[in-house]
Amino acid sequence: MEPQLGLHELLHVFSFLEARDLLCAAQVDKVWNEVSRTKELWRQLCLRRWSSCKASQMTLGTQTWKQYYLCRSELEFRMESGRPEKDFICKAIAGHKGGIDELAYISTNECRFDGREKSVVCTVSSDSTVRAWDVQEGTEIWSSPLQPAALVNLVTYPRLQLVVTVDKLGLIKVWKAENGREWASFSLPTYSSALQACDHPEGPFLLVASVEGILYALSMPQLQLLSRTSVFPSSPTSLLCSPDCQWVFASTQDSDLGPKIASFLLPDTMTPPHLMKGHGSQLILLVSGSELVLFTIQGLQLAAFQDHQKPVTSLWVVSVGPPACIVARPPEPAAPPHLASHFKDQSRVLTASFDLSLRVYVWNKENKFPVLKSCYHLLGGSHRWASGFTHVESDSMSIVGVEARSIGTSILRSYCFNMQHGSDDCVN
Numbered sequence: 001m002e003p004q005l006g007l008h009e010l011l012h013v014f015s016f017l018e019a020r021d022l023l024c025a026a027q028v029d030k031v032w033n034e035v036s037r038t039k040e041l042w043r044q045l046c047l048r049r050w051s052s053c054k055a056s057q058m059t060l061g062t063q064t065w066k067q068y069y070l071c072r073s074e075l076e077f078r079m080e081s082g083r084p085e086k087d088f089i090c091k092a093i094a095g096h097k098g099g100i101d102e103l104a105y106i107s108t109n110e111c112r113f114d115g116r117e118k119s120v121v122c123t124v125s126s127d128s129t130v131r132a133w134d135v136q137e138g139t140e141i142w143s144s145p146l147q148p149a150a151l152v153n154l155v156t157y158p159r160l161q162l163v164v165t166v167d168k169l170g171l172i173k174v175w176k177a178e179n180g181r182e183w184a185s186f187s188l189p190t191y192s193s194a195l196q197a198c199d200h201p202e203g204p205f206l207l208v209a210s211v212e213g214i215l216y217a218l219s220m221p222q223l224q225l226l227s228r229t230s231v232f233p234s235s236p237t238s239l240l241c242s243p244d245c246q247w248v249f250a251s252t253q254d255s256d257l258g259p260k261i262a263s264f265l266l267p268d269t270m271t272p273p274h275l276m277k278g279h280g281s282q283l284i285l286l287v288s289g290s291e292l293v294l295f296t297i298q299g300l301q302l303a304a305f306q307d308h309q310k311p312v313t314s315l316w317v318v319s320v321g322p323p324a325c326i327v328a329r330p331p332e333p334a335a336p337p338h339l340a341s342h343f344k345d346q347s348r349v350l351t352a353s354f355d356l357s358l359r360v361y362v363w364n365k366e367n368k369f370p371v372l373k374s375c376y377h378l379l380g381g382s383h384r385w386a387s388g389f390t391h392v393e394s395d396s397m398s399i400v401g402v403e404a405r406s407i408g409t410s411i412l413r414s415y416c417f418n419m420q421h422g423s424d425d426c427v428n
Contacts, residue, residue: 010035019045019069042066063113071113071419075397078417079348080362082376086418091138092381092403093412098126100402100410103391104156106132106163106177111396113419119398122163122177123412124151130165130175135398135414142180147171155197157204162221164206166192172208174221186223188216267301277317285349287312292351292361294372303372305361310354314391314401317349350399354388356380358401358415378415389413 005013014022014035019042026036042065046053050072063071078087100123107120119135128150132141149167156163161177170188175181188210196207204220209231217226266272266286275287283302284295290308292315295301349361349372358378364371380386380403390410391402399415 007031007035011038011041014038014041015044017041019073037066039065042069045069046072068111068113072111075111075113075417075419078419079360080375082360082378088378088415088417090378091414091416093133093135093138093140093414095131095133095140095143096123096125096127096129096410098128098150098410099404099408100125100391100412101150101152102154103393103400103402103412104154104163105393105395105400106156106158106161107395108158117397119395119400119414119416120177121393121400121412122154122156123402124154124165125410126150128167130154130163130180132163132177132180133412135400136416138414144175144180144182147173153192153195155195155206157197157199157220159199160204160221164195164197164220166195166208170210172206172218172223174223183221184223186218186225275312275315277315279317279349285315285317287315287351290353292349292359292372305359305372305374307359307374307377308351308353308355308357310388312351312353313389314352315350316352316392316394317347348394348399350392350394352389352392352401356383356386356388356403358389358392358399360399380413 010032014025017025022036022041022045026033043053046065046069049069053068081087084090103121103123105119105121107118120132120141121135122130122132124130128147129144130147130151131143133139134141147167149169149171151165151167154163154165156177162183163175163177164172165175166172166188168191170191172186172188172192174183174185176183188208190211192208193211194207194209198205198207205226206218206220206223208216208218210216213231215227215229215231217228218224219226270286270291270293271288273286273288273293277285279285282297284297286293286295289311290306292305292307292312293301294303347363349363351359351361353359357380360375360378361372362375364373378399378401380389380401385406387404387406389401390404393400397417397419401413402410403413404410
């Protein structure tokens with residue numbers, strides 16, 4: 001009789017296997033099946049595949065590490081393939097009587113697969129209400145009372161379950177996300193041009209840019225004034241606070257900086273971008289007209305896409321890790337090899353367009369350098385009734401776009417990805 005490996009020896013051997021091999025080993029006999037289910041084996045697989053799976057940050061609930069690995073692998077496969085009905089379900093969600101000016105998820109971006117995951121978005125509209133929506137069910141959760149003026153912007157604090165809105169007169173309000181109850185308010189002397197939610201470890205705060213170029217910092221959730229700084233002679237149109245809350249970037253359409261972005265000049269053939277997002281500390285995505293272009297922070301162009309037939313109206317990017325401060329440096333001939341380590345987690349880039357489609361991109365994990373891969377379109381409604389998508393956002397389970405209607409109203413169009421909880425059939 002050949003000698004049999006003991007449990008400790010088997011566990012050591014199995015620690016070198018990938019998920020697909022572990023599932024095959026589980027079919028051998030009862031002992032191999034038991035060892036292949038060991039918690040630490042699947043936890044290490046999760047840590048190797050997804051850098052966000054830190055034990056101190058994970059909320060597993062009733063799921064095991066094995067279930068988490070299998071479900072998240074399935075979710076990534078469905079998000080990358082995007083087959084209608086098979087991989088996702090599309091729903092049109094209506095309720096606002098005016099146009100939707102902004103949306104944001106109030107649900108956290110954690111991947112949960114214990115049957116209790118729920119995607120919730122909040123919207124503000126020219127109909128002077130803020131509303132919360134259950135994305136999976138396609139239903140309204142709550143609506144605020146009619147406000148004195150049209151609401152034009154909002155940000156959310158998922159960890160605190162708070163929503164912040166501002167109306168066209170400059171009145172800022174905090175709402176409780178679970179029931180829409182008003183919490184606090186603050187009046188600007190003039191209307192706001194930009195909002196930015198900042199979740200600092202010592203206390204969350206809100207950045208507000210006013211039309212006269214003043215930057216306000218307000219405490220959350222009380223909305224008490226922390227600071228007031230003059231930053232521009234004209235109105236800032238966008239704000240970006242670093243994840244560690246050490247610096248703030250403000251920009252204005254009237255800036256005379258020209259097309260210089262970070263530490264490099266754009267190609268002469270590229271018109272100045274109207275949308276810009278960062279990914280991690282080393283990559284910048286720019287949108288110019290209908291084109292999406294990916295650059296390194298040194299100015300090396302990695303990819304360009306022209307998947308839309310009409311101008312891109314919104315760009316959504318998941319940020320991986322805290323961005324580094326941008327400093328001037330000469331262009332380098334190649335992207336640093338360490339960039340690939342920032343993209344262990346497969347995240348998405350989304351674009352919305354007036355051509356009534358959303359485009360889904362994923363980071364190509366097979367490449368030495370982080371390069372986007374164009375995947376598929378998510379289509380909206382009929383051009384007879386709709387004028388195109390104006391906004392797009394996503395969480396770990398769904399994608400939501402704002403579809404503008406020809407009559408001046410808007411609806412939400414949600415795309416929820418199908419999941420078979422705890423399925424052991426395959427690993428992608």
